[in-house]
Amino acid sequence: MNLLRLSWKNLTFKPLNALLSVLLFALSIGLISLLLSLREQADEQFDNNLAGIDLVVGAKGSPLELTLNSMYHVGYATGNIKLGQVKAFFNPKHPIVEDVVPLSVGDSYRGYRIVGTIPKILDWYGAELAEGGLWQHDFEVVVGEEVARVNGLTLGSKFKSNHGIIDEGDENNIEHDDDFTVVGILAPSGTVMDQLVLTTNQTYWHSHETHNGDDADHENHDHAGHDHTHDHAPTPLTEEDPEQEITSLLVRYRNASSFQALNFPRNLNENTELLAANPAYEISEVRRQFDSGQRILGILVLAITVVSALSIFIALFTSLRERRYELALMRTMGAGRKKLFFLIVMEGLMVAVIGYVLGILLSHAIMALLAANVQDDFRYTVSATRFLTEEVWLFAAALFIGFLAAVIPAVQAARTDIADTLTHS
Amino acid sequence: MLSSTNLSFTYPGGEVLKFPDLVCPAGETRLLLGKSGSGKTTMLQLLAGLRKPATGSVVINGQNLNELSGAELDYFRGQNVGMIFQTAHFIRALSVRENLAIAQQLAGKPIDRPRIDGLLEELDLGGKGNALPGKLSVGQQQRAAIARAIINQPAVIFADEPTSALDDDNTRQVIQLLQRQAEAVKATLLIVTHDNRLTGIIPQQTKL
Incomplete structure (x- = not known):
């Protein structure tokens, strides 16, 4: 029974709350990855087909x-x-x-x-x-x-x-x-x-x-x-x-x-x-249209990301209120403040990692669907199996968001005052 | 072995409370009696190192608690102190058995499955090892809390009103269990209570 497993058990103790957090996170990661991939592949195709034509x-x-x-x-x-x-x-x-x-x-x-x-x-x-x-x-x-x-x-x-x-x-x-x-x-x-x-x-x-x-x-x-x-x-x-x-x-x-x-x-x-x-000029016009569409989508994705981070935060925060006795108890059993901090942060990070994996699967599944539909209409080849270096960065960002959402509850957990908490039982 | 000298505590409001000195040899059971608001719980928290005293010191097993830093104190407590509260608290996501295992682990000891199972059997919780604590009755929960308090064979067991939520039968059973288990691990047992049912059973008493 290490702390990681305890974090996992705590997370899955309320499976529906955990599911909501994970799904929201997956949605936000999925959309970001999808936008990045489509943009990258579109840019590449525009560039490949310029062929030095003036x-x-x-x-x-x-x-x-x-x-x-x-x-x-x-x-x-x-x-x-x-x-x-x-x-x-x-x-x-x-x-x-x-x-x-x-x-x-x-x-x-x-x-x-x-x-x-x-x-x-x-x-x-x-x-x-x-x-x-x-x-x-x-x-x-x-x-x-x-x-x-x-x-x-x-x-x-x-x-x-x-x-x-x-x-x-x-x-x-x-x-x-x-x-x-x-x-x-x-x-x-x-x-x-x-x-x-x-x-x-x-x-x-x-x-x-x-x-x-x-x-x-x-x-x-x-x-x-x-x-x-x-x-x-x-x-x-x-x-x-x-x-x-x-x-x-x-x-x-x-x-x-x-x-x-x-x-x-x-x-x-x-x-x-x-x-x-002038194709360079015309294409830059197309890209400008593309970009403004992307900007709107980007704002949407940002909003979803904030909501998903909030959902992790709120889930942790409310579960922390219910769990303050058990946190105090862990202190009386010998767990230091660092351990409690780690315990809560790990819960946020677990949501982030699972959400990330689901999100990437989601975006590449959507691309596989797009690949089948878009190709004939737009001469635009979409590859579902290509992964971007940005997606590695996205993983780091996911961990960061998970950490950020968990850090305030975790600090609070670490600050748990044993005496006060257990006295007011 | 538990002793305290010259203990006092200053509340945030500035009110100062002085406590009597205490010397409990290993294996002794002692009641800490007092009316509500007399500072029983505060004294227990000082003795367990959950609060810092304004003056005085507490020595458990030869270790002066004042000399320990926060993290050292947490660790020392895990190894040497067992605690039982008025209402039993557990890590709700873990089964009874896992709760006992994590108590061993947090104290830095290896998980001892035979001891966990033996203890559960002894406390009449043999069939409840895999149950979540929330599924147990109040009496069962209090017995499970006793199991957790003594699992690491602590030097001192503190019990804060352990019987106030229990009926007479359960009270007798819990106190007997507590005493027997404390004796088995040669621990000092200090019970904070205002429960008159206990004063007849346990002669060693300190009044606040």
């Missing part, structure tokens, strides 16, 4: 929408732009633009977006092939790790795309006729690449052409070319018909801090039919 150029509309659609593949595109409008960006001698990646979006495969682009995008995002090769020709695709895993795609798999962004299981989808062939599968990169189906920009033109008149000819010609040019690189976009459309252009500057670069987006927005969005 500017996104697309059709007029909302710059935030353009950024989200082109960089995070969430929401809808602002429209299309003609190749002719952006030809200058492809010029290697452009004074401001160092490099560009063109994007064509709008179709999907079982909820995963198909992006027409050039293989350079993999370098930008730091993604690598796990197996197979790059997409060279139209209707060849390289799929992200998650896309392959979830849909059981392997090299050589064929599938048809859906027109528009459609979730799996939607009955009213329109399927395109042409088969895509998987030629490569990406290694997991922790970026949005994991969730994309990559192919050529030109593929979009083919799958959206109407099957009549000149276009049919054009298509036949291309398909013929396709068959004969297996070993050649596909036609660069700059040599395509300037009337053809893409969705947007990801741009890297030569020198992002130069005066020209700083004025570049405004020049484009004022003087052309294009929309230029």
Whole structure:
């Protein structure tokens, strides 16, 4: 019968009071851990997907929408732009633009977006092939790790795309006729690449052409070319018909801090039919929204934490009033003041430790649920099994709160005056 | 062995109370008698080291209590003093047996299961070892309190009105038990009381 066990017995002597304290504590720890984890993982995904992109150029509309659609593949595109409008960006001698990646979006495969682009995008995002090769020709695709895993795609798999962004299981989808062939599968990169189906920009033109008149000819010609040019690189976009459309252009500057670069987006927005969005700025706007939401949640969590600390305090305090005789008794039996202090503090710490463990389990269980639901809607991968160093600090904080809630009752217990207490019995 | 000399106590209000000197050899049973408000309980608390006297000293087993610091005094008390109160108090979350075990432990002694069980048996509490103290009758509680007071074989047992809450039968039983157990461990037994039922049984008496 050591003091720890005595603390435990005292705590569980009133199991409902103990349960309330523990649950409140678990709730507060759980919410803090959840907020920290979601924030950490959101920040990471925002950062991973910035990919050194200085500017996104697309059709007029909302710059935030353009950024989200082109960089995070969430929401809808602002429209299309003609190749002719952006030809200058492809010029290697452009004074401001160092490099560009063109994007064509709008179709999907079982909820995963198909992006027409050039293989350079993999370098930008730091993604690598796990197996197979790059997409060279139209209707060849390289799929992200998650896309392959979830849909059981392997090299050589064929599938048809859906027109528009459609979730799996939607009955009213329109399927395109042409088969895509998987030629490569990406290694997991922790970026949005994991969730994309990559192919050529030109593929979009083919799958959206109407099957009549000149276009049919054009298509036949291309398909013929396709068959004969297996070993050649596909036609660069700059040599395509300037009337053809893409969705947007990801741009890297030569020198992002130069005066020209700083004025570049405004020049484009004022003087052309294009929309230029600065992703860093747009994302910081999103984060600001995020932050104010978090602040409100933070206040809520703080309130719950205070209430849970109070609940420990009150539970100890009332039980102490009922137990003052037994504390005096322990003094007469040889227990010093330090022992009584320790006895009460341990009760607070036990609530904190149990509450902490339950709270962490709670937050990671919620994340596991979120992971299943959030991923499809927001391209936001939540990992339930990742633990943060902050959660170690949270443990220290939990112990501190447990101690704080117990310290006043404990001091009072240590001060128990034996003679007075036992005389007034 | 318990003795006190020249004891006095100053109440917070400034009232000073002087107490008679006391010498009790080991194994003796003595009553401390007095009306309500005569300071019986205060004297008991001084003798047990629960309060500090204004003047005078208490010696238990050769140790002058004035020479001990707070923590030393707590420890000394656990080893050498057993206490029984008008109403029995226990650690409510622990069973009777665990209450006795923790009394041994707090006194810095190893837990002696055979002694605990033997003592419970002797005090007719054999079947109650695993019960919570709150589940016992008043008489059983007082007997359990006696068991706890003598478990560490103290030099002195102080009993503060141990029989005032009990009927005649229980009173006789409790006093006999107290005396027998005190004799068994050669302890001085000092009973503070105004219970006339005891004065006929115990000849050694000090009046305040």
